[in-house]
Amino acid sequence: xxxxxxxEKKSFKGxxxxxxxxxxxxxxxxxxxxxxxLMFSGAMRSDMDSADMQVRPAFLRDDVQLVRKFLETxxxxxxxxxxxxxxxxxxxxxxxHVDLAYSAAAAADLETFMNQxxxxxxxxxLGGTALVQSIACLNHxxxxxxxxxxxxxxxxxxxxxxxxxxxxxxxxxxxxxNPASVRPALPGGPLLESYLSLMRTLPAAERSLVNLSxxxxxxxxxxxxxxxxxxxxxxxxxxxxxxxxxxxxxSRVPKPPAFRAAWLEFVNESLHVSYIRSDATDGDYxxxxxxxxxxxxxxxxxxxxxxxxxxxxxxxxxxxxxxxxSQAGLYREFLQALPPESLRLVGPEFAWRNFLRETxxxxxxxxxxxxxxxxxxxxxxxxxxxxETAYVLGQTRTLRWRYATRNFxxxxxxxxxxxxxxxxxxxxxxxxxxxxLTLQPLGAYALSRFAPPGTWKMIFILVATMxxxxxxxxxxxxxxxxxxxxxxxxxxxxxxLMVNGMLIFLLKGFFDSIPKDLYEAAMIDGASEWRIFWQxxxxxxxxxxxxxxxxxxxxxxxxxxxPLIVCPAEEMHVLAVWLQQFQxxxxxxxxxxxxxxxxxxxxxxxMFAQRTIMRGIAVPSEK
Numbered sequence: 377x378x379x380x381x382x383x384e385k386k387s388f389k390g391x392x393x394x395x396x397x398x399x400x401x402x403x404x405x406x407x408x409x410x411x412x413x414l415m416f417s418g419a420m421r422s423d424m425d426s427a428d429m430q431v432r433p434a435f436l437r438d439d440v441q442l443v444r445k446f447l448e449t450x451x452x453x454x455x456x457x458x459x460x461x462x463x464x465x466x467x468x469x470x471x472x473h474v475d476l477a478y479s480a481a482a483a484a485d486l487e488t489f490m491n492q493x494x495x496x497x498x499x500x501x502l503g504g505t506a507l508v509q510s511i512a513c514l515n516h517x518x519x520x521x522x523x524x525x526x527x528x529x530x531x532x533x534x535x536x537x538x539x540x541x542x543x544x545x546x547x548x549x550x551x552x553x554n555p556a557s558v559r560p561a562l563p564g565g566p567l568l569e570s571y572l573s574l575m576r577t578l579p580a581a582e583r584s585l586v587n588l589s590x591x592x593x594x595x596x597x598x599x600x601x602x603x604x605x606x607x608x609x610x611x612x613x614x615x616x617x618x619x620x621x622x623x624x625x626x627s628r629v630p631k632p633p634a635f636r637a638a639w640l641e642f643v644n645e646s647l648h649v650s651y652i653r654s655d656a657t658d659g660d661y662x663x664x665x666x667x668x669x670x671x672x673x674x675x676x677x678x679x680x681x682x683x684x685x686x687x688x689x690x691x692x693x694x695x696x697x698x699x700x701x702s703q704a705g706l707y708r709e710f711l712q713a714l715p716p717e718s719l720r721l722v723g724p725e726f727a728w729r730n731f732l733r734e735t736x737x738x739x740x741x742x743x744x745x746x747x748x749x750x751x752x753x754x755x756x757x758x759x760x761x762x763x764e765t766a767y768v769l770g771q772t773r774t775l776r777w778r779y780a781t782r783n784f785x786x787x788x789x790x791x792x793x794x795x796x797x798x799x800x801x802x803x804x805x806x807x808x809x810x811x812x813l814t815l816q817p818l819g820a821y822a823l824s825r826f827a828p829p830g831t832w833k834m835i836f837i838l839v840a841t842m843x844x845x846x847x848x849x850x851x852x853x854x855x856x857x858x859x860x861x862x863x864x865x866x867x868x869x870x871x872x873l874m875v876n877g878m879l880i881f882l883l884k885g886f887f888d889s890i891p892k893d894l895y896e897a898a899m900i901d902g903a904s905e906w907r908i909f910w911q912x913x914x915x916x917x918x919x920x921x922x923x924x925x926x927x928x929x930x931x932x933x934x935x936x937x938x939p940l941i942v943c944p945a946e947e948m949h950v951l952a953v954w955l956q957q958f959q960x961x962x963x964x965x966x967x968x969x970x971x972x973x974x975x976x977x978x979x980x981x982x983m984f985a986q987r988t989i990m991r992g993i994a995v996p997s998e999k
Contacts, residue, residue, distance in 0.1 A: 420780045422511075424448045424469040426965050436776055443474045443768045445779050449514040449670035450503030450582060450764070452551065456594070460554055461501070462760055463590035463621055465603055474765065482746040482759040483766040489731050489758075490580035498555045498650055499724040500583045507549040511786055511966055515574065515582060520545050522570045538565045545557035546794050556591045556723070558646055580765030585724040588651060589625040597623060597641045613638075624754050627721045641717055647721075649708050650699045653692075655718040656710075662687045664710045679703050695722045729753045783969035790958065791973070796947055797954035802870050803866055804939075804950055805932045808873040812928040813921060815874055820883030821909055825895070835884070838877030850941060853951040857942050868942040869950070873932055879924050886920040887913060922985050933978060 383828050390672065413431045420433050424444060435441040448469040451458040455468050466472040504514025509726060524545060528533045534548075535541055540563075542548050550571045553560050562568055574581060597620070601609045606620050613635035617623060643652060666687055669675040676682050680702045684690045693699055699707055711719060733753060736742040743750040750756060768775060791798045823831050853872060862868040890913060898908045914921070936952035943949070949957070951974055959967050 413966050416972060417973055418965055419783050421965045422448060422779070422782075423453055423963055423965070426963065435779060435781070439476055439772065440474045442772060442775060442779075443476075443765055444469050444472050446514075446764065446768045446775060447472055447474075449779075450584070452504065452506035452513050453508045457554070460594050461584040461587050461588045463587055463593060463623075463757065465598075465621060475761070476765060476769070478761075478762040479747045480766060480770075481761065482748075485732070485735065485746070485760040486728075486759050486763045487580045489728060490583060490585065490763075494696070496698065497572050497575070498698045499586050500575065501553070501555060501586065502550075502571060502578065502583050505550040505571065505574075506916050507547065509906075511783075511963060513642075515578065516549055518578075519550065519571060519574055520548060522574050523548060523567070526566065526608060528569060534566065538563075538567055545792055546789070554586070554591060556648055556651055557588045557589055558648055560648060578698040579767065581763050584760060586651075586652065587758070587760075588647070588721060588723050588725060589623060591647070592625045592642050593623055595646050596638050600638070622755075623758065624725075625721065626754070627726050629716045629719060635815065638718075643719065643721070644708075644712060648699075649704050649711065650693075650697070651694055651721055651723045652711055653722050653780075654711060654714050655720070656692065656714055658691050660714075661692050661710060662690055664713065665690065665706070668706070668709075671973065678706060686764075697753075725758055728758045729756050732756055770947065783966045784973065786966060787958075787970045787973055791951075791954070795949065797949050797951050800866075801951040802950060803935065804869050804935075805929060807866060807870050808928055808932040809925055811870060811874045811878070812879070813925060816876065816880050817883055817914060817917070817921070818909075819875070820880045820887055821913055823880075824884045824887035825913075835881060838881050841877040843943070846899060847937070850938060853938065854941050862942075864943050864945045864948045869932075869935075869939055872938060873928055877929075879927060883917070883920060883924065886917055890916055926981065926985065929981060 382480075410431075414429065416432050417433055418426065420436075421428065422445065425434060425441070425631075428671070433441075435445045447458055451461070453469075455466060455472070458464065458469070458472070459466060464473060489495075502515060503866055505516050505519050506513050507516060523534060524784045527537075531545060548567065550567060553562065555562070563571070587641070601620075603620065606617060609615065609620065609623075613630075614632040614634075615623075615635075625642075626639070629639055640734055646764060669678075672682075672684070672686055675687075680699060692975055693703075693707070702938075732739075732742045736745060739750050739753050739756070742756065746759065748755075762936065822828070823834065857863060859866045862871075895908060898912055903911070934952045935950065936956060939948075939951050940956075943953075955974060957969055958970055962970070
């Protein structure tokens, strides 16, 4: 019966009342939808912008935020790594300095420089190859594809050759370490080879040049002077810097005593010897080795990969050559025995200046082309920020789509590829639905149709099971399943959902409302009891069967505690258990994506079955 009559609806008070009810319902709907929109928006974010409360993520409309998102993924969510490679002083990616007014000429020149043949591999590093909190960075998927292709998707073959056990392909990664460090974290083996092979094929903007000045700044300068004591730095080292980021590491030992001491300490203790050379000759190096070792055989015990057959065949490493660990110790001893003035540094920033010298001839011409002010070549640093900004602004649509769908792609891959949670859940739910929609209607039909002695006692027992929390029965269920030897099997998962006292009680009540005349007419026509059950009772009970199916589906789809207890093996984890394990390691933004994807089946089923479900609630009273 309606609240208002047709006449009252047309009056001013009636219209005002209906308007207020509509507004209240609309407001209530917004309060329900808005949190969901925030969660959906959060699923498109990352650590950088996870605290934002906007429905539309900023990187979808703001190019500055998009560049920061690119930096976050390129530098593996590590702002310190970004500062070293870009010689910056940003505290985090959220506030990283980004200038959209980049120099196109500088970006083009740096791209040409980085793509030239023969650029040493150890002068650059590929970004986005790490695995951070279960989240793959920019190029991690490409690296995994390279490895799987190389080993024909045989993980055991990769483990045998690499010598490092990994549970799956997707846990293999290469952290973006600093090759200039005295102890670089390079993996070696086929992983390093695939990493270098991939690095050579990707665009220059997705790589970073080793920045000796940036490493010197963060390793030596900032610990000694801090970020705000620029005047103290200028005075102590006899410099005239306008910004601490303008500091350039000289290739030769500087003259000011304090600067000289810091330079030598950095070179001798913090810089990898592959970036240090000297004015010494091959003869000086051979003489050092002869004095150090009695013969070539003794030298081989220290320098394991030595190919020379005599001291005369040994040469100093070239400027672009990487020095392996077996030679690095001997070579550093040799360098430390030389006068400091004979040492010189090599690396991409010094090669970059030579490249500009050959291209423009004078620093004034190069500065004019790049839109900067510079009086000498030492002021030029590789404009990696210009290259990165140009790269991002050149493909904004692609990058926005990639970052917006990244968490969903990762969650989907882990659900379908890396493990079996989705497959296990589909099997679990399907078997539970089939058995629940078969056994429970049969039991309810028997109680309703034949009313055996003690029917109400049986109903009382069924209803009494609703009085106890489900957790009370977990231990008895586990002991029974364990005693039957069914742990980590699908049967163990399905048994508790085959029969439910509440659902049998609901089904019996619905079956009782079906007219008995239909049964009698069917019996007169010669129908068997089985045919009566299927063609009359079940066909007329679709609404309540929908309620039973939805209840069984909901109980199985997001079941957590019981499946975790009876199926603890990782290969038997269902979706809810996987979600719990995923949330322990993944960031909140990926957790949002996992929850949304896990909720889609329930939402779809309810949307398509809601009318049938409502009939299941209302129709019994009308029968």
